[in-house]
Amino acid sequence: MKRRRGFTLVEIMAGAVLFSLVFLGYGALLISGLKSFTRTANDVTVTNPNAQAMRRVADALRPGVNVTILNSGTKITFNNAALSSIVDPVTGEKEVATPIVSDGVARGYNVDFTAGTLTDLATNRVLVKNIIGTDPLPGSSQYNQAYAPFSFSTVGGYKAVTINLITQVGSGGTSKGTVRYQRLKNAVMLRES
Secondary structure, eight states, X not given: OOOOSSOOHHHHHHHHHHHHHHHHHHHHHHHHHHHHHHHHHHHHHHHHHHHHHHHHHHHHHTTEEEEEEEGXXXXXXXXXXXXXXXXXXXXXXXXXXXXXOBXXXXXXXXXXXXXXXXXXXXXXXXXXXXXXXXXXXXXXXXXXXXXXXXXXXXXXXXXXXXXXXXXXXXXXXXXXXXXXXXXXXXXXXXXXX
């Protein structure tokens, strides 16, 4: 008996099922990769500018004197230490006057939870965006509670200011990874201590 050329219906169906399974597997892998890429891109979006702004605030606070925290920790005001009129012969720069006194220039930062921003009070420039007012991380000791962005603390025997900000990127939704959070925390030892 002569065999006919071509495939039987069973062979075609089996091939179609195998092709479909492979295609669906590649599709699932692609979707998973895109979700991971989106999460990573959101992390970079929220982390980099906010970390740079946090460093700017910490660098501005470090030489601060007459530091005052107001409005339940959402506003901080300070002055910098005055410089002496004599130029240091070794460094070529003016050193901090002794005893330490204020330069008289008001500086400060304000966190507005409604707008979700940290603003430089001297320039009205927004430094950090997407700040949220409650701690969303279940493992935190302050879970679902309001927190103070600025607070006094002690590092060793020195007076310090702790800066604590939680930022969010993305909108609420049921899809895992839609909302990403970034906790920014820094302790700054003050010159006046």
